[in-house]
Structure formats: structure tokens, C-alpha cells
Amino acid sequence: MKLRTLHALLLPLCCGVFSVASPGINSNTAGPNVTPEDPVHDEDGFSNYTSAEHSISITGFSAKDIKKDIIVYDEPRLKLECNLIVESNYLDVNVSWKHGEELIRSDLYTSNNTGNQWRTTYEFVVTDTNKTGDYRCIFSSATAVIGTFRVQVPPVHGGNKALITYNGDEIVLKCDVSTYKPQQWLWYKVNGSERVQLNFSLDPKRYKELSEKRNETKLHISNLSENDGGTYVCRAVFKTVESEGQVEIAVLSYLVPLKVFLVIAAEVVILVTVILVYEIMSKKKQSQEDVKKDYEPMAQLKSEDSSLAEASTTRQRKV
Ligand SMILES: *[C@@H]1O[C@H](CO)[C@@H](O)[C@H](O)[C@H]1NC(C)=O
Ligand SMILES: *[C@@H]1O[C@H](CO)[C@@H](O)[C@H](O)[C@H]1NC(C)=O
Ligand SMILES: *[C@@H]1O[C@H](CO)[C@@H](O)[C@H](O)[C@H]1NC(C)=O
Numbered sequence: 101m102k103l104r105t106l107h108a109l110l111l112p113l114c115c116g117v118f119s120v121a122s123p124g125i126n127s128n129t130a131g132p133n134v135t136p137e138d139p140v141h142d143e144d145g146f147s148n149y150t151s152a153e154h155s156i157s158i159t160g161f162s163a164k165d166i167k168k169d170i171i172v173y174d175e176p177r178l179k180l181e182c183n184l185i186v187e188s189n190y191l192d193v194n195v196s197w198k199h200g201e202e203l204i205r206s207d208l209y210t211s212n213n214t215g216n217q218w219r220t221t222y223e224f225v226v227t228d229t230n231k232t233g234d235y236r237c238i239f240s241s242a243t244a245v246i247g248t249f250r251v252q253v254p255p256v257h258g259g260n261k262a263l264i265t266y267n268g269d270e271i272v273l274k275c276d277v278s279t280y281k282p283q284q285w286l287w288y289k290v291n292g293s294e295r296v297q298l299n300f301s302l303d304p305k306r307y308k309e310l311s312e313k314r315n316e317t318k319l320h321i322s323n324l325s326e327n328d329g330g331t332y333v334c335r336a337v338f339k340t341v342e343s344e345g346q347v348e349i350a351v352l353s354y355l356v357p358l359k360v361f362l363v364i365a366a367e368v369v370i371l372v373t374v375i376l377v378y379e380i381m382s383k384k385k386q387s388q389e390d391v392k393k394d395y396e397p398m399a400q401l402k403s404e405d406s407s408l409a410e411a412s413t414t415r416q417r418k419v
């Protein structure tokens with residue numbers, strides 16, 4: 101900011117042609133409109149920030165690789181430092197840095213060696229989310245030891261299960277970013293390979309932001325139709341980085357619950373019928389048994405009769 105003001109003051113002075121350019125306009129264009137391709141502007145826009153410092157200390161080449169997590173949100177300037185303490189017999193140590201798989205230019209970091217201690221520092225600005233990821237300091241001699249800074253954005257928590265709702269209903273989609281405070285929340289609807297930003301003011305009757313807390317967003321959608329089903333992306337926008345979460349919804353037509361209802365109704369009908377039939381049958385049996393009980397002596401006689409008859413027939417056959 102200071103540099104920018106200086107430019108604004110110096111430019112009209114040194115170049116008479118531009119003397120019409122008012123410092124007011126210049127300071128208006130300064131600010132968040134930083135183009136990442138322009139390193140001077142990057143430094144310019146972030147010179148006001150103090151660096152957040154993080155360090156890793158490694159003892160000896162047989163040490164295990166050390167990892168450290170760093171979450172960036174409102175302090176985009178980072179100063180990463182690695183210290184290696186070695187036994188004095190290691191004379192030749194080569195220092196390098198990598199961002200992901202990419203080697204970082206050696207003029208962008210410093211390194212020095214005092215006695216048996218090696219130190220290296222890499223300072224940079226996380227101008228956008230592409231600047232997150234793993235930053236590694238590598239001390240190599242016969243073997244190598246590595247310190248890894250995992251530079252991350254605050255994780256956004258969306259929904260991990262699809263929300264199921266029905267035509268004409270309403271729903272609230274929620275995302276949060278624990279206690280971090282993004283400057284803004286944006287919502288997108290995924291359409292094939294595209295994302296369409298939801299513009300609440302275009303359809304204020306259907307879309308509403310319900311949350312007033314900065315660390316969460318609650319999107320209320322009313323009068324849902326089947327077209328509203330799919331994946332929604334909530335994006336937390338911080339000073340220089342962004343972080344995203346997802347919420348999925350499935351909008352079902354009333355035919356689906358109707359079908360389910362009909363299936364259940366049919367099952368109930370069948371069950372009731374089975375029970376009724378069973379009841380009727382068992383009642384019939386009961387009454388038959390009652391009848392049997394009433395005529396038991398007779399029934400016994402009858403069976404005796406038949407056994408007699410059987411005996412006589414066998415006798416007849418034997419003859
Ligand atoms: C820059 O720092 C000064 C002093 O700390 C502060 O007053 C000013 O608001 C800062 N500007 C920005 C854009 O952060
Ligand atoms: C060595 O580097 C560290 C950071 O990398 C720095 O703080 C220190 O002042 C440097 N020492 C010398 C003697 O240059
Ligand atoms: C959001 O911030 C409030 C305080 O402002 C806090 O009480 C709440 O727990 C935070 N929400 C989450 C999900 O961490």
C-alpha cells in the first residue's frame with residue numbers, strides 16, 4: 101500500500117504526460133485486484149502483511165522426514181525455515197526447495213551454514229490457492245533429509261450424505277469452515293462439467309442466505325423442482341485463498357413416495373387378508389373341533405365300526 105501511494109505520487113512527477121492521472125483514481129484501482137502473473141504487484145499488495153513464521157528442525161541425516169501442517173487464510177505471507185544440525189564430518193550439504201514436484205529457483209530462498217548447523221529460509225506470498233500444497237526443504241549429502249510444510253486452506257465441511265427431498269418442498273443446505281471467518285460465501289450449482297454461480301438476487305423468492313455467522317452458510321431453497329437436484333458447491337472466499345465443500349440433494353417427485361406408500365399399503369392389505377383368512381380358518385377348525393367334541397362317542401363308535409368292517413374284509417380276503 102505504501103509503495104502504491106508512492107507510485108501514485110511519483111508517476112505524475114516524473115512523467116509530465118501522466119500528470120492528469122489523479123492519485124485518487126490510482127488508489128481506487130489499488131487493492132484486491134491483484135493479478136497473480138504480476139509479481140511486483142503481488143509484493144506491492146502484500147507488503148503490508150507480516151510473515152507468519154514456521155520452522156522445522158532436523159537433527160542428523162538419519163532423522164525421519166518431518167511434516168508440519170500450516171493453514172493459511174488471512175495471513176498470506178509465509179516464512180518457512182528449516183534447520184539441520186549435523187555432525188561436523190558432513191562438510192558438503194546441498195540445500196534445495198520444492199513446491200509439489202517443482203524445484204524453487206535458488207535465488208528465491210536463502211541458506212547458510214554456521215558450524216554444524218544449516219539453515220534455509222523461503223519466504224513467499226500465498227497469492228491464490230495454487231500456492232498451497234507441499235513445500236519441502238531438502239538437505240542432501242550422501243543421503244537426504246526432508247522437511248515438509250503442508251500449506252492448506254481451512255477445510256469446508258459440507259454434507260457427506262445426499263439430502264432427499266420432494267417436489268415443491270424447501271430445503272436448507274449448510275456448510276461451515278469451523279471457526280475461520282471467510283470474507284464471503286459463494287454457492288454454485290454443478291451442471292455437467294460446468295458450475296453455475298447462484299445469483300440470489302435474480303431469484304430472491306427461491307434462494308435465501310439464512311446464516312448471519314461468517315463461519316457458516318445456510319442456503320435456503322424453496323419450491324424445489326426435480327431440476328434443482330444435484331451437487332451444490334459452497335465456496336469460502338478468504339483474502340487470497342478459497343476453500344470448497346459440497347452438498348448433494350435429490351429431489352424426488354411425489355410419485356416416488358406414492359409408490360412406496362402403495363407398496364406398503366399393498367403389503368398391509370395382504371398381511372391383513374392373511375391374518376383374516378387364518379383367523380377364519382382357525383375359527384372354522386375350532387368350531388369343527390367343538391362339533392367333534394360334541395359327537396365324540398359317536399365318532400369313536402364310527403371308527404370302531406370301520407375297524408370292524410376292515411377286519412371283516414381282511415378275513416373275507418383270507419378265506
Ligand atoms: C497497512 O498497514 C497500516 C499500518 O499498519 C494500516 O493502517 C493499513 O490499514 C494497512 N492497509 C491495509 C490495506 O491492510
Ligand atoms: C543464516 O540464515 C538464517 C535464516 O536462513 C538467518 O536468520 C541468519 O541470520 C543467517 N546467518 C548468517 C550468518 O547469515
Ligand atoms: C462459528 O463461530 C461461532 C462463534 O462466532 C462458534 O460458536 C461456532 O462454534 C462456530 N461454528 C463452527 C461450526 O465451528
Ligand SMILES: *[C@@H]1O[C@H](CO)[C@@H](O)[C@H](O)[C@H]1NC(C)=O
Nearest residue numbers: 289290291292293294295296
Ligand atoms: C446446464 O447445461 C446444459 C447443457 O450443458 C444447458 O443447456 C443448461 O442451460 C445448463 N443449465 C444452467 C442452469 O445453466
Ligand SMILES: *[C@@H]1O[C@H](CO)[C@@H](O)[C@H](O)[C@H]1NC(C)=O
Nearest residue numbers: 286297298299300301302303
Ligand atoms: C446478480 O444479478 C443482479 C441482477 O441482475 C446483477 O446486478 C448482479 O451483478 C448479479 N451478480 C452476479 C454475481 O452475477
Ligand SMILES: *[C@@H]1O[C@H](CO)[C@@H](O)[C@H](O)[C@H]1NC(C)=O
Nearest residue numbers: 268305306322323324325326
Ligand atoms: C413453484 O414453481 C413452479 C414451477 O416450477 C411454479 O409454477 C410455481 O408458481 C412456484 N410456486 C411458488 C409458490 O413460487
